[in-house]
Amino acid sequence: MRNIKTAISAAGLGNQIKVSTSIETDVLGNSYPPSDGVFQPVFSRIGNPQQISIQYALFTSSGIVTPDGTRYQNVFYAILDAMYAALEKASGSSQVIVVSESGWPSAGGQDTSIDNVRTYNTNLVQRVKAGTPKRPGRAIETYIFAMFDEDQKSPEYEKNFGLFLPNK
Incomplete structure (x- = not known):
């Protein structure tokens, strides 16, 4: 990424072209509490429905409080803050x-429905405007x-x- 950014800057396009890469959240090994985030595998609602409630996944939960006292209202914020910590x-x-991909399936598995989508x-659209508990006030490009x-x-x-x- 540095080499690509250097080449873009050398071409005089440094402020016009952004450089990024994508990674799966599976790279997080520890994601709870989010402040302990480190890179390795992580579980999602599909892989761990007993630990992650549907309300927590759909942004409708009152939230959980982590050992450091931070309240997380949804798994999206928790994963993002774990990524920031890592x-x-x-x-x-x-x-x-x-966040280059975030969504919900409408069929084909547990908790899949048009209503859940x-x-x-x-x-999601409402929550990304406010930032996360770790980085409040910073809109999340999603x-x-x-x-x-x-x-x-x-x-x-x-x-x-x-x-x-x-x-279509």
Whole structure:
């Protein structure tokens, strides 16, 4: 990334083109409490429904309080703050996180429905404006996944993240 940024700057385009990379949240090994975030695997609602309530996943929970006293109203904030904490531990505290894919499947698995898609996406749009408990007041650049369902993917729920069907 540094080499690409250097080349862009050398071409006089440094302020016009952003450089980024994407990573899966699976790289987090420890994500609770979020302040203890370090890079390795992490569990999601699908992989750990007993620990992560549907309300916590859909931004409708009253939240949980971590051992340091921070209240997390949703798993999105908790994962993001765990990522920030892991970056800080890896000397990357100045890095900005852009959430390139966030969404909810409409079919194909546990807790999948059009109503949950509507709840998740509506609440996501509202919550990213305010920042996280670790970085309040900083809007989070976030993109909803995905524009269209992808009927060639698996497992089944992976086919159903689109806002539209493949036939538009």
